[in-house]
Amino acid sequence: MEMSAQEWLRVLRREYLQEYIRLGGATVKCVVTPQEHDRQAVAAQIRQMAQEEGYVFAQADAREVKIHLIDRLFHHLARQIDWDALARLFVVQCLQANGYQIPGDPETFGLSAIAMINNREELCLRREMRTWLERALFRDSYLCQEFRMAMLRLCLAQLDQGDPDPFLAQAVKDWLRGELRWISPLKATLIFQKIVRHNARHMFASLAHWIRLVGKSGWVVALDLSQYLAGKRLSPSDRSLYYSAAATLDVYELLRQFIDSTDELEGCLLVVLAPPVWLTDTRRGLPRYEALKLRIWDDVRDRHRQNPLAPLVRLTSSIEESPGWVLQPSHLPRLASDRTVQHQRAIEALRAGVPNRDAVTMLGCAQPEIEGQFRRMLDEAQASVQQGTTTAGMLLEGGFGTGKSHVLEYLEQVALERHFVCSRIVISKETPLYSLPKMFQAAIESLRIPQVRGGSLAEIAGSLNVHGPHYADLYEWAHGGELDSRFAATLFLYERMRNDQELSHRLVRFWSGDPLGIGELKRYLQACDSAQSYGFSKMSAMDLALQRFKFAARLMVAAGYAGWILFIDEVELIGRYSLMQRAKSYVEIARWLGALEASSYADVGYRSGLAAVVALTDDFHSAILEEKGDREKIPLKLHEAPSETDRFLASQAEIGMRLMETRRTRLVSPYDRFLEEVQEKLRQMHGAVYVWDPPWVPSVERLSSTRMREYIKGWITEWDLRRLYPEREVEIEVSAVHPTYTEDHLLELSPERSQSAFAESTQDPDGGRHLDPSTQEASVSVTLESAAP
Numbered sequence: 039m040e041m042s043a044q045e046w047l048r049v050l051r052r053e054y055l056q057e058y059i060r061l062g063g064a065t066v067k068c069v070v071t072p073q074e075h076d077r078q079a080v081a082a083q084i085r086q087m088a089q090e091e092g093y094v095f096a097q098a099d100a101r102e103v104k105i106h107l108i109d110r111l112f113h114h115l116a117r118q119i120d121w122d123a124l125a126r127l128f129v130v131q132c133l134q135a136n137g138y139q140i141p142g143d144p145e146t147f148g149l150s151a152i153a154m155i156n157n158r159e160e161l162c163l164r165r166e167m168r169t170w171l172e173r174a175l176f177r178d179s180y181l182c183q184e185f186r187m188a189m190l191r192l193c194l195a196q197l198d199q200g201d202p203d204p205f206l207a208q209a210v211k212d213w214l215r216g217e218l219r220w221i222s223p224l225k226a227t228l229i230f231q232k233i234v235r236h237n238a239r240h241m242f243a244s245l246a247h248w249i250r251l252v253g254k255s256g257w258v259v260a261l262d263l264s265q266y267l268a269g270k271r272l273s274p275s276d277r278s279l280y281y282s283a284a285a286t287l288d289v290y291e292l293l294r295q296f297i298d299s300t301d302e303l304e305g306c307l308l309v310v311l312a313p314p315v316w317l318t319d320t321r322r323g324l325p326r327y328e329a330l331k332l333r334i335w336d337d338v339r340d341r342h343r344q345n346p347l348a349p350l351v352r353l354t355s356s357i358e359e360s361p362g363w364v365l366q367p368s369h370l371p372r373l374a375s376d377r378t379v380q381h382q383r384a385i386e387a388l389r390a391g392v393p394n395r396d397a398v399t400m401l402g403c404a405q406p407e408i409e410g411q412f413r414r415m416l417d418e419a420q421a422s423v424q425q426g427t428t429t430a431g432m433l434l435e436g437g438f439g440t441g442k443s444h445v446l447e448y449l450e451q452v453a454l455e456r457h458f459v460c461s462r463i464v465i466s467k468e469t470p471l472y473s474l475p476k477m478f479q480a481a482i483e484s485l486r487i488p489q490v491r492g493g494s495l496a497e498i499a500g501s502l503n504v505h506g507p508h509y510a511d512l513y514e515w516a517h518g519g520e521l522d523s524r525f526a527a528t529l530f531l532y533e534r535m536r537n538d539q540e541l542s543h544r545l546v547r548f549w550s551g552d553p554l555g556i557g558e559l560k561r562y563l564q565a566c567d568s569a570q571s572y573g574f575s576k577m578s579a580m581d582l583a584l585q586r587f588k589f590a591a592r593l594m595v596a597a598g599y600a601g602w603i604l605f606i607d608e609v610e611l612i613g614r615y616s617l618m619q620r621a622k623s624y625v626e627i628a629r630w631l632g633a634l635e636a637s638s639y640a641d642v643g644y645r646s647g648l649a650a651v652v653a654l655t656d657d658f659h660s661a662i663l664e665e666k667g668d669r670e671k672i673p674l675k676l677h678e679a680p681s682e683t684d685r686f687l688a689s690q691a692e693i694g695m696r697l698m699e700t701r702r703t704r705l706v707s708p709y710d711r712f713l714e715e716v717q718e719k720l721r722q723m724h725g726a727v728y729v730w731d732p733p734w735v736p737s738v739e740r741l742s743s744t745r746m747r748e749y750i751k752g753w754i755t756e757w758d759l760r761r762l763y764p765e766r767e768v769e770i771e772v773s774a775v776h777p778t779y780t781e782d783h784l785l786e787l788s789p790e791r792s793q794s795a796f797a798e799s800t801q802d803p804d805g806g807r808h809l810d811p812s813t814q815e816a817s818v819s820v821t822l823e824s825a826a827p
Contacts, residue, residue, distance in 0.1 A: 258306075
């Protein structure tokens with residue numbers, strides 16, 4: 039069933055580079071090749087095709103860069119980008135859009151030459167040019183704030199080529215490439231932090247948008263993961279990077295996140311290259327990380343050949359052709375130029391069995407009971423702040439592939455329409471359910487704000503009206519003693535020092551999860567001459583995360599939003615934790631369902647507008663609570679422990695396990711009429727996207743055990759193959775895939791790693807969130823000058 043590289047590359051060029059990606063779509067394709075030279079040849083051909091089609095190309099090899107670290111990956115890719123060339127293209131667009139002539143010689147491109155050939159005063163043209171650039175960049179919500187400021191500096195630098203360091207352009211490029219040691223040189227650009235884990239993904243999406251904005255077709259990225267499958271270093275002279283099994287799972291989680299967020303990317307093709315052992319190695323390969331495997335595995339496929347449009351393909355040699363059924367160009371009618379990218383985004387997501395917002399919008403949701411229960415929960419969450427109540431969360435249950443993620447996406451759209459801020463948290467190695475600091479980090483990084491793209495807590499804080507009644511309620515609540523005084527003090531500073539953009543940024547980052555030293559906080563308060571005294575004591579990372587959840591939710595309410603809804607998916611992963619970590623996870627389930635002590639600090643939903651929807655598979659109850667015996671083992675083990683903390687943990691874990699049995703709401707199985715309606719909608723979408731008339735296909739047999747995922751993947755796979763190979767028969771087969779509950783210690787977060795990300799200490803210069811020592815005191819000294827009147 040292997041496919042020749044030439045055949046797949048032709049499809050990739052025709053269907054994606056010439057059409058879908060060029061029109062603004064995004065996708066991830068995983069490619070398995072027999073030998074290293076095959077992977078190199080495929081990457082070289084993708085580079086050539088991308089450049090011929092007007093794309094920017096970049097690649098990363100795991101031998102040279104730690105791909106599993108998103109900030110390192112971004113820096114590596116950024117070093118391959120000609121930032122000045124892209125900025126110059128944007129400047130030329132702005133000039134031409136305003137009717138200006140451009141110097142023919144690129145060597146003479148600059149403000150003086152442009153002013154001369156257009157008979158304008160250089161000073162006036164400079165002022166106009168800056169206005170045009172600011173208007174174009176600052177109104178573009180697809181670019182994150184830091185990226186906008188960086189591109190503004192690079193664009194302005196193109197107009198002053200004679201200056202050895204115009205507008206800090208070199209510092210900006212060093213920042214993008216990860217080569218800037220201290221962040222202080224960029225203060226003038228209103229950039230106050232390095233590119234690190236929490237903002238690298240936003241920078242990646244912004245760069246993809248920027249590349250299209252300047253006139254390029256898009257961005258093609260090739261990632262070679264082969265080194266993650268390698269064992270120990272064989273030769274001391276080998277300078278390649280080698281990875282632990284834990285780092286290997288981290289890179290799989292990174293890919294999972296890219297697949298799930300393709301609807302947030304624009305004009306981006308991500309090609310992942312791997313050896314055949316990737317598909318079979320149970321220690322380092324794809325089978326070790328189900329969250330990724332279940333998104334790309336061809337569990338629904340044709341018996342005789344692969345679907346070249348599938349998220350995972352296996353290629354033969356990059357030289358030989360597959361005999362007999364080579365794809366002919368004449369078989370491929372060009373896609374309609376006026377088709378909507380949203381339709382194909384939906385189809386691309388459904389090919390992988392992962393519904394995105396476009397798929398949910400097109401297909402709707404047939405779970406009226408769940409929707410009604412959810413709307414009532416929204417009403418309760420919105421009223422909880424004024425009524426002083428706790429909102430009870432929801433627990434959804436359904437078999438693998440039955441549509442839980444689809445329902446969560448639909449409910450999220452409902453919440454956004456009701457003006458709630460939303461966060462989607464997928465339980466994973468990177469985000470274990472029992473770690474509140476990591477849960478908060480994931481919630482902040484996945485914020486979706488109504489009518490805002492790429493939202494962050496900074497945008498919410500920036501919309502506060504400090505003179506309005508909602509803010510007054512927040513200020514009174516923060517100073518009322520329910521939270522640690524860190525939050526009251528930082529809120530006071532944010533209001534008083536809102537003209538100091540650097541300090542405001544630091545405070546919002548503290549609310550978002552970054553550390554802020556007590557000594558530094560005291561110096562700022564002293565400089566502001568605060569009339570109120572604030573006392574600070576040590577806090578554990580868990581307690582701080584709890585209070586950050588509550589404070590962030592109340593901040594959203596003060597900014598005019600209805601509340602904050604968390605959608606916690608793939609909770610069944612806790613079945614692979616150790617017994618103790620499962621016990622802690624059951625406590626968190628009780629917390630998110632609003633069943634811990636009412637009105638206590640542990641009750642995150644009390645008077646906060648915060649509520650959660652939790653989803654897990656329907657076999658968890660029998661496999662874990664019964665067969666593994668958690669219902670009896672956990673209370674027995676912890677009640678016998680000498681520690682009072684363990685006995686208290688046992689009682690809370692019992693609450694969580696009991697709720698998993700009594701509060702679950704099962705998804706309704708698809709009925710025949712609903713299946714027919716969904717198939718017809720998909721058939722029309724597929725036909726509109728590819729300009730043909732898809733036949734009505736049975737594909738997968740209708741049985742009570744057949745999952746919605748299998749129906750949809752079967753229909754799309756058969757339509758793809760009938761369109762691409764119209765003279766060949768299609769015979770769909772299904773190989774059942776199920777999540778396993780075998781314990782895996784690598785899916786758990788070490789205590790040291792969990793605590794380190796939220797330690798209340800000043801980071802070293804490489805952390806990038808603090809100024810260098812020479813500027814810290816100067817920053818404090820200007821606080822009085824920046825104080826708001």
